[in-house]
Amino acid sequence: VNHKRIGIFYMLSALVFFLAGGVEAMVMRAQLSLPNLKLLTPDSYNQVFTMHGTTMIFLVVVPVLTGFGMYLIPLMIGAGDMAFPRLSAIGFWLQVCGGVLLYFSFAIGGAPNAGWFSYAPLSESTYSPGPGLNYWAFSLLFIGASIIAGAINFIVTIATMRVPGMTIRRLPLFVWMNLVNSVMILFALPALVAALVMLLADRLLHARFFDAAQGGSPVLWQHYFWIFGHPEVYIMVLPAFGMISEIIPVFSRKPIFGYRLVALSTVAIAFLSYGVWVHHMFAVALGKTFLAVFAAASMLIAVPTGVKIFNWTATMFGGSIRFTTSMLFAIAFLLEFTMGGLSGMAFAAIPIDWQMTDTYFVVAHLHYVLVGGTLFAVFAGTYYWFPKFTGHLLDEPLGRWHFWLVVAGFNMTFFVQHILGLLGMPRRVYTYPDFPWWGPLNLVSTIGAGILTLGILLFCANILVSLQFGKPAGDDPWNAWTLEWADASALPRVQSRRPLWDLKHPESPDWVHEA
Amino acid sequence: MPLGPLTPHSPQTHAIAALFNGILILAGVVFLFVTTLVVYSIVRYRARPGAAREPLQVEGSRALETIWTLIPLVLVAGIFIFTVRAMNSIEPSREADRPPDLIVTGHQWWWDARYPNGAVAVGDIHIPVSKRLLVRIDSADVIHDFWVPQLARKMDAVPGLESYIWLEADSTGTYQGVCSEFCGAQHAWMQFRVIVESEGDFAVWLRQQAEPARQPANSIYEAKKCGDCHANGKGPDLTHVGSRQFLGAGISRNTPANMALWVRRPQSIKPGNHMPDQQLSDDEVAALTAYFEGMR
Numbered sequence: 093v094n095h096k097r098i099g100i101f102y103m104l105s106a107l108v109f110f111l112a113g114g115v116e117a118m119v120m121r122a123q124l125s126l127p128n129l130k131l132l133t134p135d136s137y138n139q140v141f142t143m144h145g146t147t148m149i150f151l152v153v154v155p156v157l158t159g160f161g162m163y164l165i166p167l168m169i170g171a172g173d174m175a176f177p178r179l180s181a182i183g184f185w186l187q188v189c190g191g192v193l194l195y196f197s198f199a200i201g202g203a204p205n206a207g208w209f210s211y212a213p214l215s216e217s218t219y220s221p222g223p224g225l226n227y228w229a230f231s232l233l234f235i236g237a238s239i240i241a242g243a244i245n246f247i248v249t250i251a252t253m254r255v256p257g258m259t260i261r262r263l264p265l266f267v268w269m270n271l272v273n274s275v276m277i278l279f280a281l282p283a284l285v286a287a288l289v290m291l292l293a294d295r296l297l298h299a300r301f302f303d304a305a306q307g308g309s310p311v312l313w314q315h316y317f318w319i320f321g322h323p324e325v326y327i328m329v330l331p332a333f334g335m336i337s338e339i340i341p342v343f344s345r346k347p348i349f350g351y352r353l354v355a356l357s358t359v360a361i362a363f364l365s366y367g368v369w370v371h372h373m374f375a376v377a378l379g380k381t382f383l384a385v386f387a388a389a390s391m392l393i394a395v396p397t398g399v400k401i402f403n404w405t406a407t408m409f410g411g412s413i414r415f416t417t418s419m420l421f422a423i424a425f426l427l428e429f430t431m432g433g434l435s436g437m438a439f440a441a442i443p444i445d446w447q448m449t450d451t452y453f454v455v456a457h458l459h460y461v462l463v464g465g466t467l468f469a470v471f472a473g474t475y476y477w478f479p480k481f482t483g484h485l486l487d488e489p490l491g492r493w494h495f496w497l498v499v500a501g502f503n504m505t506f507f508v509q510h511i512l513g514l515l516g517m518p519r520r521v522y523t524y525p526d527f528p529w530w531g532p533l534n535l536v537s538t539i540g541a542g543i544l545t546l547g548i549l550l551f552c553a554n555i556l557v558s559l560q561f562g563k564p565a566g567d568d569p570w571n572a573w574t575l576e577w578a579d580a581s582a583l584p585r586v587q588s589r590r591p592l593w594d595l596k597h598p599e600s601p602d603w604v605h606e607a
Numbered sequence: 608m609p610l611g612p613l614t615p616h617s618p619q620t621h622a623i624a625a626l627f628n629g630i631l632i633l634a635g636v637v638f639l640f641v642t643t644l645v646v647y648s649i650v651r652y653r654a655r656p657g658a659a660r661e662p663l664q665v666e667g668s669r670a671l672e673t674i675w676t677l678i679p680l681v682l683v684a685g686i687f688i689f690t691v692r693a694m695n696s697i698e699p700s701r702e703a704d705r706p707p708d709l710i711v712t713g714h715q716w717w718w719d720a721r722y723p724n725g726a727v728a729v730g731d732i733h734i735p736v737s738k739r740l741l742v743r744i745d746s747a748d749v750i751h752d753f754w755v756p757q758l759a760r761k762m763d764a765v766p767g768l769e770s771y772i773w774l775e776a777d778s779t780g781t782y783q784g785v786c787s788e789f790c791g792a793q794h795a796w797m798q799f800r801v802i803v804e805s806e807g808d809f810a811v812w813l814r815q816q817a818e819p820a821r822q823p824a825n826s827i828y829e830a831k832k833c834g835d836c837h838a839n840g841k842g843p844d845l846t847h848v849g850s851r852q853f854l855g856a857g858i859s860r861n862t863p864a865n866m867a868l869w870v871r872r873p874q875s876i877k878p879g880n881h882m883p884d885q886q887l888s889d890d891e892v893a894a895l896t897a898y899f900e901g902m903r
Contacts, residue, residue: 133878133879134792134793134795134878134879135792135878135879138789138791138792138794205792206789206791207789211749211750211788211789213748213749213750213766214749214750214789214790214791219715219748219749219791220791304765304766304767304768305766305767309767310750310765310766310767310768311765311768344652344662345654345661345662346662346663346664346665347664347665347666349665349666349667349668350666350667350668350672351666351667352667353667353672353676375752375760375761375762375763375787375788376763376765376768376770377744377762377763377765377768377769377770377771380694380695380698383694384690384691384694387687387690388687391683391686391687392683394679394683395676395679395680395683398675398679399672399675399676399679401641402644402672402675403667403672405641405644405645405648406667406668406671408645408648408649408652409644409647409648409652410652410662410663410665411648411652411662412652412653412654412655412661412662413648413649413652413653413654414654415649415653415654423645423649426641426645427641427642427645430637430638430641430642431638434634434637434638435634437630437634437686438627438630438631438634440686440690441626441630441686441689441690441693442690442693442694443622443623443626443690443693443694443697443760444623444626444627444630446623446697446760446761447612447620447623447627447756447760447761448612449761449787450752450761450787450788450789451787513611514611514612514613515610515611516610516611516612516756516783516785518754518785518786518787518794519789520789520794521794521795522794522795523795524795525798525857527610527783528610
């Protein structure tokens with residue numbers, strides 16, 4: 093139970109599930125590469141897209157961000173460990189149990205197939221009688237408990253274990269954003285847990301929370317799910333904002349521009365994120381005035397988010413920028429995330445949502461946010477902190493290949509999906525007729541996904557190669573400023589009874605003389 | 608025939624397309640502006656070799672930060688105003704007691720439309736041109752979504768929730784529609800068409816559609832109990848099945864060969880649909896196919 097170890101465990105398990113989720117994505121892209129293909133049965137396609145979404149959200153993005161936080165936050169605030177080390181451990185193992193449970197459903201007669209949002213009544217036993225959705229719900233209960241445990245742990249650690257002198261205004265932004273994030277988790281996840289319990293009661297105990305014929309309400313599920321689900325979007329992106337807020341300053345050789353505003357705008361995002369969930373339900377007949385309130389809140393979120401983009405750009409302005417792979421990903425993040433934010437703005441304008449929701453335009457939008465945003469930031473963070481984790485630098489030339497392949501592949505895959513949405517292609521379809529342009533654009537998207545995959549494999553190769561042969565990093569390879577770099581990156585390899593003597597006297601190390 | 612929301616054929620889809628184009632232009636300007644700033648910064652302020660000195664350490668600027676908080680706020684307020692205006696033009700309020708002109712129901716995985724005179728259309732929904740119809744969107748099972756991108760906003764069909772849209776077309780023609788909410792195994796094949804006709808053509812069609820089929824009863828149909836589903840709303844109504852353009856909600860064209868295949872093994876054409884394979888002999892298939900093709 094050491095925060096570094098558990099942090100690494102979190103990141104490694106996220107990497108494993110990332111590969112699984114990536115395979116699922118490629119299976120989908122293969123099935124959609126041409127019109128009317130029959131590589132998969134409709135039901136297997138539905139299982140694959142459900143698993144892809146659930147995996148990427150609950151088993152990849154959230155855990156990888158937790159892993160970074162678990163490893164780095166104690167170091168950044170000068171604490172010896174997390175406040176509740178055993179809670180960190182049980183959180184991790186609950187997470188793994190949830191993941192195993194979810195994937196076990198493949199083996200016992202079918203994975204869940206109602207989408208990561210599992211709308212009732214499709215998710216009720218009348219329409220999804222198989223066991224898959226029970227596995228889905230139980231698995232998310234485990235993961236939900238794990239995420240809540242992690243959030244409590246972060247809050248207490250940050251609140252009580254800072255070194256003397258580290259006031260709230262001196263907190264590194266990565267820590268700030270994780271703190272806000274953890275508070276958001278505490279308010280959001282219980283809604284998911286409650287919804288899952290109701291769903292399980294419906295499915296296993298013949299309750300009728302979501303059954304309209306029996307006086308229940310399918311819309312109730314949507315409210316619960318999105319009260320969790322929209323803050324969840326920010327939960328998946330705030331720690332990434334935190335990483336960017338550490339990386340851009342160091343490689344621009346300037347402090348973050350407007351520290352207070354960046355921190356405050358994070359609080360604003362967290363606050364607003366609880367008033368926007370209905371924008372996932374604009375196509376439900378809920379009444380114009382009611383919807384307009386949520387549209388206003390959704391649009392307002394663009395303000396604190398836009399502020400951040402400007403502050404990061406202003407940080408680079410006037411600096412002395414070093415283009416490491418980490419910085420390249422951070423710069424790409426700025427542009428891709430802006431793109432995702434702007435398409436999100438379009439969805440907040442309700443009439444546009446009345447046309448575009450549940451089309452490929454949404455698929456494009458959300459991937460610009462979660463891949464172009466969060467994943468790019470995680471790549472930037474990995475290149476930045478890998479030396480701290482392992483004592484080795486990641487290989488830079490390989491890193492450039494990784495970067496350009498991922499940028500090219502990502503934009504090729506998802507940019508054209510905006511156009512597909514504008515041409516009327518709904519999402520979550522296992523195949524499609526040969527309507528004008530649908531075939532060629534889908535083929536482009538699939539080829540792009542192939543390039544993206546190549547880039548990600550290169551990233552995995554880079555990790556393996558650099559672990560073995562990477563340049564030794566020292567404690568502070570980037571000439572950085574926050575406390576984690578004051579910590580030893582890795583203990584020297586012990587080869588004698590006096591390891592530090594060996595270090596200081598390489599010409600006559602102890603192990604030569606030791607018997 | 609591109610079928611997306613950007614080739615609008617009704618006043619409300621024109622309004623949505625205009626709003627979209629406006630926001631697209633605004634977003635394009637913002638994106639270009641941000642890109643220019645980023646590119647300028649990284650080109651102008653890239654580290655020069657030999658420049659060991661750290662750059663000037665600037666912590667921020669109240670004035671600048673206030674500006675770039677306020678400008679987005681103003682833009683957002685503008686977008687909100689245009690949004691509300693567009694909403695009001697797309698969804699004018701309706702009189703509370705006005706009965707719907709059309710009741711569209713989503714089923715796993717097909718659509719039907721019921722007209723006030725008792726006519727039922729499956730898959731091919733006819734409407735008169737340039738007439739604003741009030742359409743109620745119902746669901747028979749799970750949540751579906753009724754979407755004809757060129758004619759109207761989409762609307763979720765939620766069991767137990769009264770949902771209405773206005774449907775109108777400004778020119779005759781055939782407009783593609785799809786289900787736009789994930790609804791299970793065959794969500795992909797839950798398509799339909801809205802066929803917009805002149806007032807006269809529509810009246811003729813509607814009268815004919817309300818009449819019973821011009822075929823005597825069929826003994827195989829009776830023996831196999833087809834009516835248990837098809838005559839009571841569980842399966843699509845077959846009264847005029849021979850006149851439809853497609854079978855299986857868009858999965859195959861309505862030709863005698865495809866009809867025979869469907870009658871013989873519906874699961875091989877549309878796996879997971881709710882019609883079981885019927886184990887019919889070749890003669891029975893041929894007889895039923897001829898019977899259905901005659902039901903116009």
